Amino acid sequence: MMNIRSDGKIRFAVSCSSNMNRSMEAHFFLQKRGFNVQSFGSGNYVKLPGPSVDKPNIYEFDSTTYEHILQDLKQKDSKLYTQNGLLNMLDRNRRIKKCPQKFQNYKEKFCVIICLEERVYDQIVDFLQTRESTTGESVHVINFDIQDNHEEATIGALHVVELCKKLEDCEDLDNEIDEALSEFEANNPERNLLHTICFY
Numbered sequence: 001m002m003n004i005r006s007d008g009k010i011r012f013a014v015s016c017s018s019n020m021n022r023s024m025e026a027h028f029f030l031q032k033r034g035f036n037v038q039s040f041g042s043g044n045y046v047k048l049p050g051p052s053v054d055k056p057n058i059y060e061f062d063s064t065t066y067e068h069i070l071q072d073l074k075q076k077d078s079k080l081y082t083q084n085g086l087l088n089m090l091d092r093n094r095r096i097k098k099c100p101q102k103f104q105n106y107k108e109k110f111c112v113i114i115c116l117e118e119r120v121y122d123q124i125v126d127f128l129q130t131r132e133s134t135t136g137e138s139v140h141v142i143n144f145d146i147q148d149n150h151e152e153a154t155i156g157a158l159h160v161v162e163l164c165k166k167l168e169d170c171e172d173l174d175n176e177i178d179e180a181l182s183e184f185e186a187n188n189p190e191r192n193l194l195h196t197i198c199f200y
Contacts, residue, residue: 178195
C-alpha cells in the first residue's frame with residue numbers, strides 16, 4: 001500500500017459533505033502518491049462540531065479559508081478544538097489547499113468522482129443529472145462509505161488509494177470498471193459501494 005504510485009492519467013475528485021475531514025484525508029493520501037486529484041464538499045455549507053450538538057460552527061464554501069476557520073476556532077475555544085482534533089485537521093488542510101470547495105460550484109470535469117457517504121453521492125448524482133448536458137463526456141460516480149471521524153478517515157483514505165490505483169490500472173476504464181469494483185467490493189463488503197455513470 002505504501003509503495004503505490006500513480007501515473008496521474010485519471011482525473012479524480014473526492015467529496016464528503018464539508019470538504020474538511022474525509023475528503024481532505026483522501027486528498028492528502030492521493031496527492032502524496034502522485035494522483036491527479038481535487039477534493040470537495042457537497043453540502044449547503046461547511047459544518048464543524050461546536051460546543052454542543054445544536055451549536056455547530058458554520059462557514060461558507062469557496063470564500064472562507066482553512067486559515068480563517070483555524071484562527072476562528074482558536075479564538076472561540078482553543079482547548080476544546082485542540083482536544084477534538086479540529087485544529088490539527090485544519091492545520092493539515094491549509095497545507096493542501098486554500099479553502100473548502102463546493103462541488104456544485106466547480107466547472108472542471110473529472111473522469112471519476114468518489115463520494116465518501118451515500119448522501120453526498122445522491123447530491124452529486126442529482127446535480128449532474130439535472131443540469132444541462134454540454135459535452136456528453138462520461139464520468140463515473142462511485143460511493144464508498146467512510147464514517148466521519150479522524151480514525152476512520154485515515155483507514156478509509158488508504159482504501160480510497162487502493163481503489164484509485166485499481167481504476168488507474170484498467171486499460172479501458174469504461175469497459176473494465178465493473179469488474180474492478182466487484183473485486184474491490186469483495187475485499188471491502190461493509191463499505192456500501194455504489195456506481196453510476198453521469199454525463200457532462
